[in-house]
Structure formats: structure tokens, C-alpha cells
Amino acid sequence: MTAIELKDIQVRLQQKQVLDGIDLTIEQGDFITFLGPSGCGKTTLLRTIAGLQRADGGTIRIGGREVANGDTDYHMEPSKRGLSLVFQSYALWPHMTVFENVAFGLQVRRLAKADVKRSVQNALEKMRIPELSGRYPGELSGGQQQRVAIARAIVTQPDILLLDEPLSNLDAKLRVEMRAELKRLHQELNTTIIYVTHDQHEALSLSTRVAVFFGGRIVQTDKPRQLYKHPRTLQVADFIGSGGLHTNRLEGVIALESGRAWLKTPVAAIALEEAGLAALREVVLTIKPEDIRLYDRQGPDRVTAEVEAVFPSGAETLVQLNAGGAAMMARVIGDADYEPGAVLYADLRKEQMNFYDKRTGMRLENVAPIIEPTGGYAS
Numbered sequence: 116m117t118a119i120e121l122k123d124i125q126v127r128l129q130q131k132q133v134l135d136g137i138d139l140t141i142e143q144g145d146f147i148t149f150l151g152p153s154g155c156g157k158t159t160l161l162r163t164i165a166g167l168q169r170a171d172g173g174t175i176r177i178g179g180r181e182v183a184n185g186d187t188d189y190h191m192e193p194s195k196r197g198l199s200l201v202f203q204s205y206a207l208w209p210h211m212t213v214f215e216n217v218a219f220g221l222q223v224r225r226l227a228k229a230d231v232k233r234s235v236q237n238a239l240e241k242m243r244i245p246e247l248s249g250r251y252p253g254e255l256s257g258g259q260q261q262r263v264a265i266a267r268a269i270v271t272q273p274d275i276l277l278l279d280e281p282l283s284n285l286d287a288k289l290r291v292e293m294r295a296e297l298k299r300l301h302q303e304l305n306t307t308i309i310y311v312t313h314d315q316h317e318a319l320s321l322s323t324r325v326a327v328f329f330g331g332r333i334v335q336t337d338k339p340r341q342l343y344k345h346p347r348t349l350q351v352a353d354f355i356g357s358g359g360l361h362t363n364r365l366e367g368v369i370a371l372e373s374g375r376a377w378l379k380t381p382v383a384a385i386a387l388e389e390a391g392l393a394a395l396r397e398v399v400l401t402i403k404p405e406d407i408r409l410y411d412r413q414g415p416d417r418v419t420a421e422v423e424a425v426f427p428s429g430a431e432t433l434v435q436l437n438a439g440g441a442a443m444m445a446r447v448i449g450d451a452d453y454e455p456g457a458v459l460y461a462d463l464r465k466e467q468m469n470f471y472d473k474r475t476g477m478r479l480e481n482v483a484p485i486i487e488p489t490g491g492y493a494s
């Protein structure tokens with residue numbers, strides 16, 4: 116069932132087009148993340164869905180009901196939309212206890228005292244903080260305050276929970292802990308969650324789907340695995356590849372030889388099977404570090420690479436390589452005690468490669484690369 120439907124959403128703020136034609140369908144029970152660099156419009160879209168920001172164009176439907184129409188200037192007030200919002204700053208009332216803060220969301224409902232108590236208790240238990248009920252926000256850690264803020268949002272049992280960078284004020288350990296809590300909460304409540312972040316790890320590890328934003332538009336909406344493996348544009352590939360998730364990028368030119376289109380990169384020449392490729396000149400190939408296998412011996416489909424540096428990091432080791440003058444990073448599970456200067460043979464898994472038109476940045480579909488060692492591989 117569809118929870119939220121956005122059609123051609125336009126938002127202008129101080130003459131600046133902040134959202135430009137957002138189309139998105141969110142299914143009931145989805146955990147969808149808005150991911151993108153700072154200033155790309157994620158928070159503005161969240162606020163527009165919540166009703167804190169008016170849309171200048173387009174329509175929003177929640178549970179099939181129209182809640183905003185920028186073309187007719189219809190705007191349902193936030194409290195009637197059936198959703199709860201949690202901000203980056205916890206926005207707790209300092210003079211109220213945890214119990215009172217969480218109960219606050221229920222006040223407009225005029226519930227009996229015993230029902231309020233039961234609901235608050237339930238929300239605190241869901242966030243695993245029933246013992247904090249009588250404390251004031253000033254007596255809590257950042258992580259505990261964020262749990263209270265989320266308890267306050269879920270106490271009304273909203274159909275949709277909106278979370279705007281809820282973990283960004285927490286330290287690294289707490290973030291990982293709260294990530295697990297949010298995942299559990301989503302599974303338990305089966306609520307539709309919209310989550311805003313610029314953290315790739317958070318987006319990939321929490322979401323059922325991720326929408327990637329650039330400059331007020333959504334450029335790709337996909338399951339995390341698909342997004343990670345096959346970014347639609349070079350811009351998305353670069354963004355997903357930053358922040359610790361490295362992507363190797365090799366640039367090459369297309370040459371027609373022996374009746375085939377060859378992509379000539381510093382590392383290798385790769386024959387590409389796709390009609391129309393000959394019309395392209397410059398192509399960018401990307402491959403993830405974990406899709407490069409390292410061997411001590413030469414073999415079919417392997418390129419020669421020299422070890423430049425080795426970065427052990429616990430469960431895995433990153434090996435920086437120089438192959439034909441191009442820098443590449445390979446990820447090895449466990450230890451890899453290579454010495455700088457050692458010569459290795461790298462198997463670049465061709466089925467995991469992505470190819471992009473350098474001019475437009477768009478991914479080339481249905482490319483079937485054929486790696487032929489005689490086709491120009493360094494030896």
C-alpha cells in the first residue's frame with residue numbers, strides 16, 4: 116500500500132529553487148532515506164511533507180488523501196497529517212521530566228490519566244529507558260535525550276515517522292548503538308520511516324530504499340545494495356564512494372580496433388560489447404576495492420600491479436596499488452602482509468564494473484566487458 120505520493124514538488128525560498136520537480140512514491144512500512152550533500156534540499160522536502168513548509172507546486176498525498184497542492188494552494192496543517200517529526204536537536208522541554216516531555220504529545224488528545232501513563236510507559240520501554248521517567252533533560256546524556264525525543268514521537272503511534280539527522284549530535288559509538296535501535300524499532304512498529312542524513316553508512320545500513328539528492332532533485336531511488344553496486348551517475352558513484360567507502364575510478368578512451376570497441380585505460384584495454392559505444396569518446400570505469408582479487412602469480416585476466424602501501428584496519432586490509440600508472444585500492448579480508456614494492460597480479464571482476472559516459476555522467480546500460488589479456492593488459 117502506498118503511504119506517501121509526491122508529484123512534481125516545487126519549493127522556492129527567497130527566489131531560489133530549492134526543490135525542483137520531486138516525484139516519489141513511498142510504500143507503507145518503507146524505511147526510506149534522503150541522502151545527499153549539504154544544501155541539496157533533503158530537510159526542505161521533509162518539512163514540506165510534514166507541512167512546515169508550503170509547496171509552490173505539485174501535490175502530496177498521504178494514505179491516499181491529498182494534504183498539499185501547490186497548484187491550488189491547498190495546505191493541510193501539520194497536526195492533521197498523521198506524522199511525527201524528530202529533529203537533529205532533541206528539542207526537549209528543559210523544565211519538564213522525561214515522563215512529561217513524552218506525555219506532551221498526547222495532551223491534545225484529552226486521554227484519561229491512566230491511558231496517558233500506559234502509553235508513555237510503553238514508549239519509554241520501546242526506547243529501553245523506563246528508568247529515566249522522573250529525570251530532567253539536563254540530567255541525561257546526548258544518547259538518552261535522543262531516545263526521549265524518539266519516544267515522544269512514537270507515543271502517538273503515528274503512521275509515519277520523520278527523522279532529520281537524528282544521530283548527528285552523537286559520538287561514533289552511540290551512533291552505531293542508536294542505528295541498531297532504529298532498525299529494531301522499525302521492525303517492531305512497522306511504521307513508515309523517512310530519514311534524512313548525509314552519512315552514506317547510515318543510509319546503506321538502515322534503509323529499505325535510499326533516495327539520492329543533488330541540487331533539489333532526486334537522481335536515484337533504489338535499494339541500498341543496488342545503489343552501492345550500480346550508481347546511475349558518476350556524481351552518485353562519487354558521493355557513495357566518499358566518506359570511507361572507496362570507489363576506484365579509471366578513465367579511458369574508446370578506440371575501434373579489430374572490429375571491436377576497446378576501452379583503453381592505463382591499467383588495461385577492455386573490449387566492450389555494446390552497439391553505439393563507438394560514438395563515445397571518453398568513458399569512466401568504476402570498480403570497488405572488494406571486487407579486485409590479488410594473486411602472487413600471473414593468470415588469465417590478471418593485471419600487473421605494484422603495492423604502494425598497506426593499510427590494515429582490523430577485519431580487513433586496504434592495499435594501495437599502482438597499475439600502469441593508475442592508483443587503485445583493493446580490499447582484502449583479514450591480514451595482507453605485502454611489502455611496498457611487491458609485484459602482484461590483480462583480477463578486476465568484470466561483472467562488477469560500471470561504465471559511464473564521461474561527458475554526461477550517465478551509466479552505460481547493458482555493457483558486457485570482455486577482458487582479453489592479449490588486448491593490451493600490462494604484463
Ligand SMILES: Nc1ncnc2c1ncn2[C@@H]1O[C@H](COP(=O)(O)OP(=O)(O)OP(=O)(O)O)[C@@H](O)[C@H]1O
Binds near residue numbers: 128152153155159160
Ligand atoms: N528559510 C530559508 N530561506 C532561504 N533559503 C533556505 C531556507 N532554508 C533552506 N534554504 C536553502 O535551501 C537549500 C536546501 O536546504 P536544506 O536544508 O533543505 O538542505 P539539506 O540537504 O537538508 O542540507 P543539510 O544536510 O545541510 O541540512 C540550501 O541551499 C539552503 O541554503
